[in-house]
Amino acid sequence: MSVLIIGGGQGGYQTAFSLRAEGYGGSITIVGEEPHLPYQRPPLSKGLLLGKQQERHVFLRVAEFYEKQNIRLISGTHVQSLRETPVSYEWLVLATGARNRHLTCPGAEHALYLRTLDESQAVKQRLEAAASVVVIGGGFVGLEIAAAARMLGKDATVIEAQPRLMARVAAPEVSQYFREQHEARGVRVLLNSFVERLEPNAVILRDETSVQADLIIAGIGVVPNDELAREAGLAVGNGISVDEFLRTSNPHIFAIGDCAEYPSRYADGRVRLESVQNAVDQATCVAKAICGKPEPYTAAPWFWSNQFDIQLQTAGLAIGFDQTILRGDPTSNKFSVFYYREGILKAVDSINQAAEHMTARKLIAAKANVAPDQAADAGFDLKSALL
Amino acid sequence: MSKITYVSSKGVSQTVDVLDGDSIMEGAVQNNIDGIVGACGGCLQCATCHVYVDEAFLPKFDEIEPEEEVMLASTAAERRPNSRLSCQLRVRPEFAGCIVTMPDSQ
Numbered sequence: 001m002s003v004l005i006i007g008g009g010q011g012g013y014q015t016a017f018s019l020r021a022e023g024y025g026g027s028i029t030i031v032g033e034e035p036h037l038p039y040q041r042p043p044l045s046k047g048l049l050l051g052k053q054q055e056r057h058v059f060l061r062v063a064e065f066y067e068k069q070n071i072r073l074i075s076g077t078h079v080q081s082l083r084e085t086p087v088s089y090e091w092l093v094l095a096t097g098a099r100n101r102h103l104t105c106p107g108a109e110h111a112l113y114l115r116t117l118d119e120s121q122a123v124k125q126r127l128e129a130a131a132s133v134v135v136i137g138g139g140f141v142g143l144e145i146a147a148a149a150r151m152l153g154k155d156a157t158v159i160e161a162q163p164r165l166m167a168r169v170a171a172p173e174v175s176q177y178f179r180e181q182h183e184a185r186g187v188r189v190l191l192n193s194f195v196e197r198l199e200p201n202a203v204i205l206r207d208e209t210s211v212q213a214d215l216i217i218a219g220i221g222v223v224p225n226d227e228l229a230r231e232a233g234l235a236v237g238n239g240i241s242v243d244e245f246l247r248t249s250n251p252h253i254f255a256i257g258d259c260a261e262y263p264s265r266y267a268d269g270r271v272r273l274e275s276v277q278n279a280v281d282q283a284t285c286v287a288k289a290i291c292g293k294p295e296p297y298t299a300a301p302w303f304w305s306n307q308f309d310i311q312l313q314t315a316g317l318a319i320g321f322d323q324t325i326l327r328g329d330p331t332s333n334k335f336s337v338f339y340y341r342e343g344i345l346k347a348v349d350s351i352n353q354a355a356e357h358m359t360a361r362k363l364i365a366a367k368a369n370v371a372p373d374q375a376a377d378a379g380f381d382l383k384s385a386l387l
Numbered sequence: 388m389s390k391i392t393y394v395s396s397k398g399v400s401q402t403v404d405v406l407d408g409d410s411i412m413e414g415a416v417q418n419n420i421d422g423i424v425g426a427c428g429g430c431l432q433c434a435t436c437h438v439y440v441d442e443a444f445l446p447k448f449d450e451i452e453p454e455e456e457v458m459l460a461s462t463a464a465e466r467r468p469n470s471r472l473s474c475q476l477r478v479r480p481e482f483a484g485c486i487v488t489m490p491d492s493q
């Protein structure tokens with residue numbers, strides 16, 4: 001009995017933890033290429049950059065945990081091929097995550113990226129000496145970095161190619177609110193802006209505008225680490241393809257977290273998600289399957305992002321929506337947006353509304369339908385839709 | 388440094404030193420204590436660091452903020468009057484000797 005886990009991030013760690021919690025008595029090995037104990041990424045663009053959170057608190061567990069639980073951790077080792085893994089296995093779990101997409105424009109080497117602890121430390125160090133920071137990409141991570149830079153007193157600019165922030169995942173109302181909040185706190189937001197080239201201390205846009213920057217950071221999305229699966233001949237789409245049990249096309253090999261594309265009952269099709277919830281819940285599901293209790297993966301997606309003192313929380317998946325309903329008043333800094341497709345509730349974004357978000361998680365998981373006019377009515381009790 | 392005692396749901400207790408300023412959740416992680424998960428890292432997203440605080444120490448901690456209140460409604464184990472999320476309990480010297488009991492599920 002043996003499990004090999006490739007990738008020692010959020011999902012890899014959780015698989016090992018959940019296997020032991022389920023009583024798995026076989027050998028467990030985690031091989032990870034980073035030279036650290038498994039750690040959490042959310043603080044890398046938030047508390048850690050701001051110096052509010054100490055580095056020792058990003059690690060999911062101390063070294064003693066792995067010894068006591070008899071989990072073998074091989075760090076600093078990149079697995080090249082599934083034909084020559086460091087140990088043999090009965091079950092293999094691919095939890096290889098994703099890596100940052102890199103800029104390809106001239107001068108691209110002047111940009112930093114933020115995915116790993118080492119990169120976060122490098123950005124933090126460079127931030128100290130910088131007066132001006134340009135973030136390329138107005139998604140969650142980019143906006144969190146811009147907020148941190150601004151909170152540290154830096155001149156901060158966000159450059160986004162789309163006509164609005166977080167365009168891939170958020171409704172226009174949410175994009176607009178975050179733009180206003182960033183601008184109100186002094187972040188310069190440049191939309192519809194395309195990067196032509198980078199210079200050591202400037203970003204040059206297609207219209208030849210030059211934006212001064214002591215530090216350039218790019219957050220332009222990620223690419224799933226699916227090479228091992230590809231080379232082994234496993235099915236790969238936008239990430240490693242798995243079925244509802246998170247099995248790849250080889251039933252002894254699972255894939256979870258940022259690297260895996262799975263059929264979701266919350267989207268009408270296959271998705272690849274990048275969130276702590278997804279990595280943790282998929283790891284738990286796979287651990288159960290290995291322990292002889294296979295169940296389809298059905299956990300409802302949720303996510304959070306903190307920018308300045310604003311908290312955005314999402315329940316469900318806002319994919320392919322055709323109607324959005326605003327609940328509450330953005331000028332009060334507390335509101336939600338309900339996303340519908342063909343009249344069916346698909347997702348809820350809540351801003352500074354933790355209680356409403358927690359109700360939304362339950363609504364989404366239960367596939368309860370709050371009608372659009374009910375969602376729009378602030379007096380309507382959302383919980384009544386759960387009964 | 389303050390001594391904090393963590394009692395498992397089966398009644399096994401472990402007393403460890405927790406750095407002042409660390410949360411009781413962080414103290415559990417640093418000292419490799421089972422029974423507290425803290426999946427979100429302490430930012431009130433997951434309610435997996437639920438503990439029952441010894442009644443004698445309960446009044447010493449800061450009051451429950453609305454955000455913690457919301458998450459306490461979603462704990463896996465039963466919520467009791469002395470339920471707290473341990474990521475919100477920052478250790479100070481006057482908490483030395485505090486006893487927290489961990490629920491059987493997080």
Ligand SMILES: Cc1cc2nc3c(=O)[nH]c(=O)nc-3n(C[C@H](O)[C@H](O)[C@H](O)COP(=O)(O)OP(=O)(O)OC[C@H]3O[C@@H](n4cnc5c(N)ncnc54)[C@H](O)[C@@H]3O)c2cc1C
Nearest residue numbers: 007009010011033041042079096097257258274275276279
């Ligand atoms: C800056 C930042 C902020 C974030 N903030 C949030 C947030 O606020 N909320 C939220 O829900 N999510 C957030 N996320 C997303 C979340 O952290 C990820 O979805 C989660 O870490 C995915 O876990 P994973 O195990 O799939 O991948 P990862 O945690 O990325 O781990 C994969 C590991 O596998 C290793 N690896 C890859 N290939 C190999 C190989 N061939 N051999 C050996 N090792 C290999 C990688 O080096 C890496 O260490 C954030 C992510 C980032 C980068």
